[in-house]
Each structure stands twice: as C-alpha cells, then as structure tokens.
Amino acid sequence: MIKFNNVSVHYGCDEAETIALNNVSFEITKGEFVTIIGKSGSGKTTLLNVLGGITKPTTGNYYFEGNNIANYNDRQISSYRNEKISFIVQHFALIQNFDVITNICIPLKYRRNKKIPKKAYIYEVMDKLGILDYEYNFPYELSGGEQQRVAICRSIISDTDIILADEPTGALDEENGNNIIELLKDLNKAGKTIIMVTHDLELAKIGNHRITMKDGKIVAEEFTTD
Ligand SMILES: Nc1ncnc2c1ncn2[C@@H]1O[C@H](COP(=O)(O)OP(=O)(O)OP(=O)(O)O)[C@@H](O)[C@H]1O
Numbered sequence: 001m002i003k004f005n006n007v008s009v010h011y012g013c014d015e016a017e018t019i020a021l022n023n024v025s026f027e028i029t030k031g032e033f034v035t036i037i038g039k040s041g042s043g044k045t046t047l048l049n050v051l052g053g054i055t056k057p058t059t060g061n062y063y064f065e066g067n068n069i070a071n072y073n074d075r076q077i078s079s080y081r082n083e084k085i086s087f088i089v090q091h092f093a094l095i096q097n098f099d100v101i102t103n104i105c106i107p108l109k110y111r112r113n114k115k116i117p118k119k120a121y122i123y124e125v126m127d128k129l130g131i132l133d134y135e136y137n138f139p140y141e142l143s144g145g146e147q148q149r150v151a152i153c154r155s156i157i158s159d160t161d162i163i164l165a166d167e168p169t170g171a172l173d174e175e176n177g178n179n180i181i182e183l184l185k186d187l188n189k190a191g192k193t194i195i196m197v198t199h200d201l202e203l204a205k206i207g208n209h210r211i212t213m214k215d216g217k218i219v220a221e222e223f224t225t226d
C-alpha cells in the first residue's frame, strides 16, 4: 500500500541544513497498525508529514498504491489528503469560529464521492470520546484535551483508509488516552491502516509493525503477528 524508497527531507541550506529524514526506506501493508518511536527531533513528525502529502521529499520517492506521490499535481495531492488520509496532529487545528459539530464535519464537505457517515455514528464516536455535550460549543470554550478529542473525532468519522496519529494521547489523562487507543484499535480491526507516533514504549507495543527512529534514520523495525 505504502512504499518509501530512500526518502530524505532536508530543511534549510548549507551550514544551517537539518537532515530531518536520512534515506528512509520501508513498506506498509494495508491493515497494519504501525507505531513509530524515537527521541524528540528524530524525524517522526517529518515522516508522518511526508506520508500525509504535506512535506515533499527532498530526494527519494513515496509510492501510494503504486503511484509516485512526487508526481502528483496540487489537485491530486489534495484529493489524496482528503480521501485517503486523516491526521491526528500534535497541534490540533480547529476553526475557532465554528462550533464543535461543524468542525467535526469539515472534511466531509469537500468529499467528491459523497460518502457521508450517518449522524448516529458521529454521535456514537463523540460519546465515546466524551464530547457529546459540546456539540454546539466553540473551541475556545473547551480545554486543550477536549479540543484534541474533537480533532480526533473529526479524523475518525472522515472514514479514510489511513489514519496518521502524532502522539494522539499526548495531551490527555489516562482514561481519555485509553479511550482513544481503544478507538484506534477498533478502527484497525475494521480494516483501517493506523500509523501512530508515540513516546510511550508500552503503547508502541500495540502495533504489529514497530519502527524506531534515530537522527532521521530507521534504526529498528519489528513485526509481530497475533
Ligand atoms: N519546518 C522545519 N524547518 C527546519 N527544521 C525542521 C522543520 N521541521 C522539523 N525540523 C527539524 O527536523 C528534525 C526532525 O523534526 P521532527 O519534527 O520530525 O522530530 P520529531 O521526531 O517529531 O520530534 P518530537 O518528538 O519532538 O515531536 C528536528 O531536528 C527539527 O528541528
């Protein structure tokens, strides 16, 4: 489904150059739960951004279902992003002057294939995330963790093949963190490919494909079967 071929990402130039990804190659099969661990600054978010079509590799190629994403034009990239990928990011991007339910439904507005989930399903996910009471609240009326759960809800109901999650439990207490992990596991069982960055070694174990990064490189890759 996904193939990285010697992907590098360089930021800046000359002396100020940072090599955020250094010749990274790996493959991800549909339906895997991939966890990515590594120290701060090791390139985890950069890797997710390449996967999500946000950052273009400086060198190397990224294939999605056999297509080289580097050759996509802007329109193809945005439809790839909207229809195939959803992002649970460290800095959740909610639109401040839209209420919660409108924020959750934003990605659905741009769907060309009109695959819209049922209202009951949206409420079910909101309930599981503990944000059902906030349907008509605005983001500034919510705590950081509540805002993060709204962003997670939005990713989940957008029903894409791939979910990229960057420290999805980072800003949350244990109970809410566990609920999110359970949701991600359920989605994975239902066939979604999950790619999750985490600092938590215990949490990383729930993946069946684990990638360890260091200084922009993959230093270990493990697979487990259950
Ligand atoms: N837009 C950018 N411009 C310049 N350098 C960047 C940029 N984004 C990331 N970097 C650098 O690239 C390296 C990898 O960053 P990245 O965000 O991928 O790390 P990370 O593993 O996600 O770290 P963390 O665990 O702290 O989130 C770091 O040295 C960082 O400073």
Ligand SMILES: [Mg+2]
Binding pocket: 044, 045, 046, 090, 166
């Ligand atoms: Mg990061």
